[in-house]
Amino acid sequence: MSSDRHTPVASWSRQEFSGLDLGDTRLDERLLSLADVLAAHPTSGINAACEDWAATKAAYRFFDNPKVSADQVLAPHFQRTVERMRDHQRVFAIQDTTYLDYTDHPSTQGLGPISTKSQGRQGLVKHTTLVVSASGLPLGCLTDQVWVRDASDKTDSKLKPLQERESYKWIEALSQTQTRIREDVEVIIVCDREVSDIYEFFIEVSKKTPFVIRAAQNRRIQDTYDTLKTLMNHSPLAGEFTLEVPARQQQPKRQADLQVYFAQTTLSPPYRSQVRGQTENLPTIDVYLVWVVEPHPPDGIPPIEWLLLTNVKVSTYSEARQRIHWYTHRWHVEVYFKVLKSGTKVEHTRLQTKDRLLRYIALMSVIAWRLYWMTLLNRDIPTADCTHALTENEWKALYMITHKTHTLPTQTPTVAQVVGWIAKLGGFLGRKSDGTPGVTVLWRGWQRLTDISNTFALFQETSKNLTP
Numbered sequence: 001m002s003s004d005r006h007t008p009v010a011s012w013s014r015q016e017f018s019g020l021d022l023g024d025t026r027l028d029e030r031l032l033s034l035a036d037v038l039a040a041h042p043t044s045g046i047n048a049a050c051e052d053w054a055a056t057k058a059a060y061r062f063f064d065n066p067k068v069s070a071d072q073v074l075a076p077h078f079q080r081t082v083e084r085m086r087d088h089q090r091v092f093a094i095q096d097t098t099y100l101d102y103t104d105h106p107s108t109q110g111l112g113p114i115s116t117k118s119q120g121r122q123g124l125v126k127h128t129t130l131v132v133s134a135s136g137l138p139l140g141c142l143t144d145q146v147w148v149r150d151a152s153d154k155t156d157s158k159l160k161p162l163q164e165r166e167s168y169k170w171i172e173a174l175s176q177t178q179t180r181i182r183e184d185v186e187v188i189i190v191c192d193r194e195v196s197d198i199y200e201f202f203i204e205v206s207k208k209t210p211f212v213i214r215a216a217q218n219r220r221i222q223d224t225y226d227t228l229k230t231l232m233n234h235s236p237l238a239g240e241f242t243l244e245v246p247a248r249q250q251q252p253k254r255q256a257d258l259q260v261y262f263a264q265t266t267l268s269p270p271y272r273s274q275v276r277g278q279t280e281n282l283p284t285i286d287v288y289l290v291w292v293v294e295p296h297p298p299d300g301i302p303p304i305e306w307l308l309l310t311n312v313k314v315s316t317y318s319e320a321r322q323r324i325h326w327y328t329h330r331w332h333v334e335v336y337f338k339v340l341k342s343g344t345k346v347e348h349t350r351l352q353t354k355d356r357l358l359r360y361i362a363l364m365s366v367i368a369w370r371l372y373w374m375t376l377l378n379r380d381i382p383t384a385d386c387t388h389a390l391t392e393n394e395w396k397a398l399y400m401i402t403h404k405t406h407t408l409p410t411q412t413p414t415v416a417q418v419v420g421w422i423a424k425l426g427g428f429l430g431r432k433s434d435g436t437p438g439v440t441v442l443w444r445g446w447q448r449l450t451d452i453s454n455t456f457a458l459f460q461e462t463s464k465n466l467t468p
Contacts, residue, residue: 012039016366017076022068030062031073031363039367040450042344042443063356070362074144077366081131081140082180088133090186092326093142093177095170096333098340100124100146100361101347110354112149123347124148124357127169128365129177130333131187137380138332138372142180143173144365146358162200170201178208188212188312190330199270202285206311212326215307220268222284228265228307232291235261239317245304256304261291262320288314290323335439339375340368343443374419375442382416389415397456398422398449422449 013035020028037059041049050056062068085091099114101123108122115121129143149166162168174189181187189209191201193216205211218229225231238260247253269282290308297303308327314320340346344364351357377389386395395418396408402421413421423437424430426445430437 012036012370016080016370019076019079020072022072024067027062027065027068030058031068034059034062035363035367038344038363039370040454041447042367042371043447045345045349060351063351063359064353065359066355068359070144070146070358073359073362074141074365077140077369078142078180081142082182084139085131085182085185085187088139088185090134090188091139092132092134092188092190092329093181094130094132094190094330094333095127095143095173096130096192096330096337097125097127097169098337100126100341100357102357105350108350108352108354108357110148113151114149124354124361125166126337126361127173128333128336129173130336130369132329132332133380135380136329136332137376138336138369140369140373141365143176144362145169145173146361148354167198170198171204174201174204174209181209186210188326190327192330199267199282199285202267202287202309203283206285206287210310210312212308212310212312212323214327214330215309219270222266222268228289231263231265232261232289232307235263235291238262238320241321243304251301254298254301256294257296258304259293259295260317260320260324261289261293262314262317263289263291264314265289287311288323290314290320292324336368336372339372339439339443340365343371343439344368371443371446372439374422374446375437375439378416378419378436382414384415386413386415386418390418391453393457394449394453397453398425400456401425401452422446425449425452 013032017028017032017035020031022028022031037049037051037055038046046059047056050059099121101114101121102108102111103120103122111122111124113121114123114125124146125148126144126146128141128145131139131142133139147169162171170191177187177189187209189205189211191211191213193214199219202213205213215228218227220227221231223231225234240257240259243256243258245251245254245256265287267285267287269284287309288311290306290310292304292306292308294303294305306324306327308323310323310326312323314323344367346361346364346368349357349360351360374389381388390398395413398418398421399408399413400406402424419437419442420428420430422445423441424445425448426437426441426443428434428437428441428445
């Protein structure tokens with residue numbers, strides 16, 4: 001895809017990996033070829049995606065090459081992400097962690113624990129910063145780290161220096177994000193609870209960058225009320241609204257009636273014991289709080305409750321609702337991880353070693369972003385020319401196969417039209433009750449489109465050669 005979303009594409013891999021430098025032009029070309037092949041058949045795996053045994057062996061040699069690093073593979077994509085941010089006044093940089101499970105591949109070397117000892121799951125830990133536009137269009141990844149937990153390290157993480165804890169990855173990703181963001185684009189850092197709720201993280205993010213973070217801890221505050229929850233329980237009701245809650249696991253789609261409260265306070269630094277050797281004087285941090293709570297959830301369903309911390313002023317109900325809306329962008333990174341795991345089947349590959357997996361995961365991370373971008377592009381620029389997303393060969397093959405005709409339209413189709421046709425190739429029926437096509441049907445349709453367009457291109461080339 002072009003760095004400018006209003007420029008037609010010719011070859012997505014050459015656009016996305018522009019500036020790639022693996023130290024050998026042959027390696028560069030091999031990566032571009034692999035990107036096209038694996039993106040065309042994202043669910044197929046290396047063996048099925050490659051056209052013959054020679055291409056398959058070349059792919060395995062690439063992922064086994066010690067001259068190639070995951071950082072080198074991802075560097076051009078990070079740069080393209082920064083460039084795509086140019087078109088937007090405000091974007092959201094969403095951090096989150098996922099676990100890549102290779103327990104069912106016991107012969108793979110170099111993995112680490114990703115669960116409790118009794119569960120015995122083995123794999124890799126991946127921490128990513130995904131950037132999305134204000135409308136929710138995924139613009140790409142800005143940071144990405146994959147690592148192996150040390151199974152032999154029995155030290156309580158709370159007893160380690162901050163830089164040696166796994167949670168320090170959040171601060172490292174924040175630092176990388178702040179280094180890469182453009183001054184002319186407002187970047188809002190969005191994180192969920194759990195590991196992001198680190199006091200040192202708040203210190204670093206509040207220095208330079210607006211943030212919205214869901215609190216995991218009932219922190220001490222410098223206020224008449226001694227904790228966050230106590231303060232919010234004594235704050236006046238600011239307003240109410242209804243939220244559409246999507247279906248999740250065994251819970252059906254539903255509507256939730258929510259109450260909103262907000263306040264302003266100062267966080268007190270946590271206690272650092274002498275035993276841990278962390279007696280540094282940590283500063284206080286001024287924050288605004290937005291509390292979202294569901295007072296009357298359905299029977300058997302846990303209530304929605306978000307306690308959001310932000311350094312962006314909240315003095316009205318309208319401002320509180322805006323901060324809530326900012327936080328809801330965080331689900332995009334969850335869907336991105338779903339695309340990576342289910343859409344590209346990244347956990348199914350059998351590359352036998354950690355280092356091979358790291359190179360493969362880096363490439364598939366970019367491909368997963370592109371699949372997700374394709375899914376949501378329809379919502380961002382539905383009336384734009386479809387050449388923003390497809391090559392000329394692709395859209396023509398798509399039109400003819402879906403319309404069962406050899407005659408092309410006089411006007412180039414729109415993004416919305418081609419996304420709908422791709423979805424139908426993936427099994428989307430397009431009834432009024434079906435809503436908009438989701439990720440799963442689009443990646444199925446995209447795989448079929450690639451086969452169709454390749455056949456179309458071959459037919460055109462053959463016809464030219466047969467012409468007297």
